[in-house]
Amino acid sequence: MSAETHDPLEGFDATIHAPNRLRICALLDAAGEAEFGLIQKQLAFSASVLSKHVTVLMDAGYVGQRKAVRDTRQRVWLCLTPRGRDAYQGHLAALRAIVGPSDPAH
Numbered sequence: 001m002s003a004e005t006h007d008p009l010e011g012f013d014a015t016i017h018a019p020n021r022l023r024i025c026a027l028l029d030a031a032g033e034a035e036f037g038l039i040q041k042q043l044a045f046s047a048s049v050l051s052k053h054v055t056v057l058m059d060a061g062y063v064g065q066r067k068a069v070r071d072t073r074q075r076v077w078l079c080l081t082p083r084g085r086d087a088y089q090g091h092l093a094a095l096r097a098i099v100g101p102s103d104p105a106h
Contacts, residue, residue: 010090010094016087035077036075
């Protein structure tokens with residue numbers, strides 16, 4: 001495909017596009033890895049809402065988890081997998097292509 005006929009939806013990922021999942025991916029992309037409770041607090045999600053969206057992202061192969069004991073409690077750390085990072089970056093590129101270049105005059 002030539003640059004002139006590039007499909008702006010190439011890379012668009014409906015799994016990531018859901019607002020809560022997009023916010024989770026953005027946080028994990030910036031942080032590298034974050035503890036479940038920190039993500040919950042940062043995004044102001046209930047544990048059940050965060051868990052639901054993380055499950056969707058894990059089922060897609062986009063998010064991985066690491067469990068460990070900290071302060072005598074089981075903790076879960078989440079991170080984007082290489083596949084998840086690629087999908088997230090591709091989704092951002094697709095969004096940029098859809099909206100076009102920003103116009104500083106507006």
